[in-house]
Amino acid sequence: MSDTISPKERLARKLGGKTSDRPPVICPGGMMNAAIVDVMNATGHTLPDAHHSKELMTELAEDVSRMTGFENFGIPFCMTVEAEVLGSEINYGTLECEPKIQKEKFATAADVVFPEMKAFDDNKRIQAIADTIHALSKKHPDTPVIGSLTGPISTAGSIIDPMTFLKQLRKDKENSHKVIDYVTDCLIHYAGLMAESGVDVISIADPTATGEILGPKMFDEYAVFYLNKLVDAIHKMGKPAIVHICGKMEAVKLSVAQLRSDALSVDAFVSLRDIKNLFPHINTMGNLSTIMLEFEDAEKVKKGTRVLLKNNIDIIAPACGLSTSTPIANINAFTETVKSPQ
Numbered sequence: 001m002s003d004t005i006s007p008k009e010r011l012a013r014k015l016g017g018k019t020s021d022r023p024p025v026i027c028p029g030g031m032m033n034a035a036i037v038d039v040m041n042a043t044g045h046t047l048p049d050a051h052h053s054k055e056l057m058t059e060l061a062e063d064v065s066r067m068t069g070f071e072n073f074g075i076p077f078c079m080t081v082e083a084e085v086l087g088s089e090i091n092y093g094t095l096e097c098e099p100k101i102q103k104e105k106f107a108t109a110a111d112v113v114f115p116e117m118k119a120f121d122d123n124k125r126i127q128a129i130a131d132t133i134h135a136l137s138k139k140h141p142d143t144p145v146i147g148s149l150t151g152p153i154s155t156a157g158s159i160i161d162p163m164t165f166l167k168q169l170r171k172d173k174e175n176s177h178k179v180i181d182y183v184t185d186c187l188i189h190y191a192g193l194m195a196e197s198g199v200d201v202i203s204i205a206d207p208t209a210t211g212e213i214l215g216p217k218m219f220d221e222y223a224v225f226y227l228n229k230l231v232d233a234i235h236k237m238g239k240p241a242i243v244h245i246c247g248k249m250e251a252v253k254l255s256v257a258q259l260r261s262d263a264l265s266v267d268a269f270v271s272l273r274d275i276k277n278l279f280p281h282i283n284t285m286g287n288l289s290t291i292m293l294e295f296e297d298a299e300k301v302k303k304g305t306r307v308l309l310k311n312n313i314d315i316i317a318p319a320c321g322l323s324t325s326t327p328i329a330n331i332n333a334f335t336e337t338v339k340s341p342q
Contacts, residue, residue, distance in 0.1 A: 029074025030148025151206025
């Protein structure tokens, strides 16, 4: 089967809960971005310039897939796009350092001004991402293009001072819900632009929406509710959705099982084997330690990868965001072991 099945079909089968020859090995972009320094230095297609250019973004996405062995294209290369459109100031970083929020637009949830969705249509970075998705999907029809979104809670916490925002989730629920609901509608609109451009899968990373930060009650009230609203809308577009949740799962394990995504991606210290045993309906994704990938040798990377294969994890991927200094040799050891585990 491995000689006839394409990477796109392999991923689609796994996301659909069907059998395949082996797990796909992917890195979906956004928070989990594989545009590492080794790749950029070797090719000359570099960040931060590639955040703004369709041509450079396309070339860098192709470089990453070709040189790392990940079986997908994953864009964009950061988590700041949505916050920028909604008014926050962005530091675009350097070749070694990913973009970050320089200054949130609003001090409190009550201060948030809600621009029209046309802001997404007119934004140049959004246009570059949409054009890149279209170019990659046309040029590489057998390789899945994954569009990455920043989740509702994390996006809201990127346009409002985050410490204030987290307090207001408890103290000002009315305005908090109003903001997160609006942000979710923005993400649905953005996902629609990706879908129209030919994206195959949409991945949602919501690192602020953890059980440790929110606690079980607010995790249900905010994270599960709005992630499911987003996932349901993506499904109506005819696209599968992956959700990544950071942090420990003990306090929110039952809640996570209520997410309606097509795969669940988690941190390295969460046992995907336990999740599979407790919740057979969940397609598991992950979760090789990014610390291992950055600092250990290739043999340890291979050993860690074989554990994931032994545990029948559905989709193999890094557990979280890769450091830009991760050695290309370790990533190759990771992806090659999935493809040829002997």
